[in-house]
Amino acid sequence: MARGRLNSGSKAEAELPKAKINSQSLQKVAKLLTYIKPYRGKFIAGLLFLFISSLVGLAFPAILGALIDAAQDKYKYSFLPHSITLIGITGMVLLFGQAFISFFRIVWFVQVAEKSLADIRRDTYFKLITLPMNFFANRRVGELNSRISADLSQIQDTLTTTIAEMVRQLVIMIGSVVLLAIVSIKLTLAVLAILPFLIAFAVVFGRFIRNLSRQAQDKLAESNTIIEETLQGIANVKAFVNESFEANRYNKILRDVVNIAVRGAKFRGVFASFIVFCLFGTFVGVIWYGSVLVHNHEMYFGDLTTFIMYSIFVGAAMGSFPDLYANLQKAVGASERVLEILDEKGEDVSINAIDNVVKQKIYGNLAFNNVVFAYPSRSELTVLKDISFTADAGQRVAIVGPSGSGKSTMAALILQFYHPQSGSIYFDGLDADEYALTDIRNQVAIVPQDVLLFGGTILENIAYGKLGASKEEIVAAAKKANADQFITSFPEDYDTIVGERGVKLSGGQRQRIAIARALLKNPAILILDEATSSLDSESERLVQEALEVLMKGRTSIIIAHRLSTIREADKIIVLEKGNIIETGNHQELIANEQGLYRYLSQLQFETAQS
Numbered sequence: 001m002a003r004g005r006l007n008s009g010s011k012a013e014a015e016l017p018k019a020k021i022n023s024q025s026l027q028k029v030a031k032l033l034t035y036i037k038p039y040r041g042k043f044i045a046g047l048l049f050l051f052i053s054s055l056v057g058l059a060f061p062a063i064l065g066a067l068i069d070a071a072q073d074k075y076k077y078s079f080l081p082h083s084i085t086l087i088g089i090t091g092m093v094l095l096f097g098q099a100f101i102s103f104f105r106i107v108w109f110v111q112v113a114e115k116s117l118a119d120i121r122r123d124t125y126f127k128l129i130t131l132p133m134n135f136f137a138n139r140r141v142g143e144l145n146s147r148i149s150a151d152l153s154q155i156q157d158t159l160t161t162t163i164a165e166m167v168r169q170l171v172i173m174i175g176s177v178v179l180l181a182i183v184s185i186k187l188t189l190a191v192l193a194i195l196p197f198l199i200a201f202a203v204v205f206g207r208f209i210r211n212l213s214r215q216a217q218d219k220l221a222e223s224n225t226i227i228e229e230t231l232q233g234i235a236n237v238k239a240f241v242n243e244s245f246e247a248n249r250y251n252k253i254l255r256d257v258v259n260i261a262v263r264g265a266k267f268r269g270v271f272a273s274f275i276v277f278c279l280f281g282t283f284v285g286v287i288w289y290g291s292v293l294v295h296n297h298e299m300y301f302g303d304l305t306t307f308i309m310y311s312i313f314v315g316a317a318m319g320s321f322p323d324l325y326a327n328l329q330k331a332v333g334a335s336e337r338v339l340e341i342l343d344e345k346g347e348d349v350s351i352n353a354i355d356n357v358v359k360q361k362i363y364g365n366l367a368f369n370n371v372v373f374a375y376p377s378r379s380e381l382t383v384l385k386d387i388s389f390t391a392d393a394g395q396r397v398a399i400v401g402p403s404g405s406g407k408s409t410m411a412a413l414i415l416q417f418y419h420p421q422s423g424s425i426y427f428d429g430l431d432a433d434e435y436a437l438t439d440i441r442n443q444v445a446i447v448p449q450d451v452l453l454f455g456g457t458i459l460e461n462i463a464y465g466k467l468g469a470s471k472e473e474i475v476a477a478a479k480k481a482n483a484d485q486f487i488t489s490f491p492e493d494y495d496t497i498v499g500e501r502g503v504k505l506s507g508g509q510r511q512r513i514a515i516a517r518a519l520l521k522n523p524a525i526l527i528l529d530e531a532t533s534s535l536d537s538e539s540e541r542l543v544q545e546a547l548e549v550l551m552k553g554r555t556s557i558i559i560a561h562r563l564s565t566i567r568e569a570d571k572i573i574v575l576e577k578g579n580i581i582e583t584g585n586h587q588e589l590i591a592n593e594q595g596l597y598r599y600l601s602q603l604q605f606e607t608a609q610s
């Protein structure tokens with residue numbers, strides 16, 4: 001019956017919203033069910049075995065009744081042997097047969113569910129990572145991740161248990177009602193007159209209680225967000241001595257959780273007491289009426305036992321439907337959400353690495369032609385307004401400008417993370433749209449401001465630039481990137497684990513790893529997003545040296561924060577509020593007394609001196 005969880009603990013899938021089950025939603029689910037297709041043989045066999053084992057289960061009340069009657073030398077069923085022992089043996093044989101069949105149906109259902117779910121998971125993950133950047137800009141990634149895993153678990157549960165349980169309970173319920181009528185039509189009518197009303201009441205009241213429990217769960221989820229956020233930003237909490245502020249915030253929300261849970265508990269108490277009273281009242285009534293029939297010799301005692309067992313079957317089956325139906329609704333909702341992702345249009349990247357190899361070589365000539373761009377998530381703010389510039393193969397072009405002027409956005413456009421609203425980007429004189437997306441990304445490398453290292457060894461982290469690179473190639477790249485020395489100073493050398501659970505590397509060391517990665521990738525065009533935080537002078541020298549090696553022979557776009565590092569650039573583009581306001585080399589720009597470049601240079605020079 002409605003087992004609304006009213007304590008504030010919550011399972012992930014308990015929070016999943018339910019969807020309406022109608023022809024439209026079922027059509028969508030059917031699309032997801034195509035994932036079962038490769039395993040349909042096992043699935044159908046499992047359903048068949050389930051059907052058989054449920055039918056066999058229906059025989060037991062009759063056999064138990066027959067055993068009890070046989071004890072009094074009464075044999076009602078002609079198809080059963082007229083001997084207590086033989087009836088007992090028949091029961092045992094059926095039981096064994098049922099156990100045997102159940103084993104296979106459970107194994108097959110789990111196999112089908114696991115395999116098809118793995119396929120859905122693989123496709124969803126691949127679709128997710130090939131979705132355009134804009135998809136991620138509008139969503140909280142953590143939320144997306146937990147939502148998808150909860151949705152997929154719900155679908156998995158439904159495939160492994162809910163569908164099987166529904167079929168089983170349906171067979172048992174229909175079978176039991178038929179068999180009840182055969183045993184005693186009078187008693188059957190008495191039971192059927194009461195049970196549906198009781199169950200309808202339980203469903204309606206149960207739903208009300210579930211709503212209350214959902215409110216408690218939502219509040220609890222809100223409180224968990226506080227924990228998550230504060231733990232992620234623990235350094236901020238400590239630095240601002242805001243521990244008591246956070247503790248109070250958390251405490252307040254916890255009090256709300258308790259209030260809602262306690263209010264719900266009162267309703268739950270009323271509900272449970274009423275149901276227990278009515279349900280057991282019904283059974284007491286049935287047994288009373290049955291005893292009267294037995295007493296008047298209108299019914300055997302064994303029949304009464306059989307009858308009571310079938311009534312319990314019917315009650316349990318009816319009671320299980322609301323939960324099973326709710327599970328099905330959640331699964332439909334979950335399927336719809338997973339399908340939404342699967343139906344999104346991903347970028348043109350193939351799951352087979354072989355399809356992504358470079359088909360059209362880029363030599364490094366880059367041009368922006370009247371590029372206008374606004375982020376799709378903030379379309380009212382034009383970030384780049386009519387940007388035009390060229391970078392010839394092998395040139396170094398620096399982009400400078402105040403914070404928020406659009407420098408990183410230009411890098412994102414070169415990497416084709418977004419597309420300009422108007423204007424074009426050209427590689428070797430050809431519009432970017434004429435290249436395969438992977439061709440561009442394979443031949444452009446970025447050394448970002450903040451280098452993210454994956455959990456794994458240093459070797460694997462460098463190899464990310466060229467999967468399948470040999471150890472010699474990796475070490476050679478690390479040497480050129482001035483990284484070999486610090487790597488070999490670790491006891492585990494290139495096998496040192498870095499990332500969240502491994503050794504923490506300094507900013508300069510991480511940058512040199514990123515440079516080694518980029519060297520290994522050997523791109524035609526290089527984007528350097530210079531770190532804003534300055535390194536100590538030794539580290540700075542090592543990084544700068546490595547960058548010199550990296551930039552040699554390639555087009556380099558340097559997003560510069562420290563103007564001292566770009567004096568040698570062939571061209572400097574000064575950006576302000578999305579417009580190019582000056583272009584030239586260092587000498588030319590510094591000569592412009594009213595220019596922004598000269599002003600910014602002086603500002604940095606004075607700051608450095610002071």
Ligand SMILES: Nc1ncnc2c1ncn2[C@@H]1O[C@H](COP(=O)(O)OP(=O)(O)OP(=O)(O)O)[C@@H](O)[C@H]1O
Binds near residue numbers: 375
């Ligand atoms: N993903 C995004 N979605 C919406 N707006 C964005 C996004 N990324 C950046 N912006 C906005 O675009 C503008 C330009 O940002 P951008 O990061 O390109 O500047 P920047 O010159 O690189 O700044 P900084 O020197 O601080 O890194 C800013 O107003 C910023 O708020």
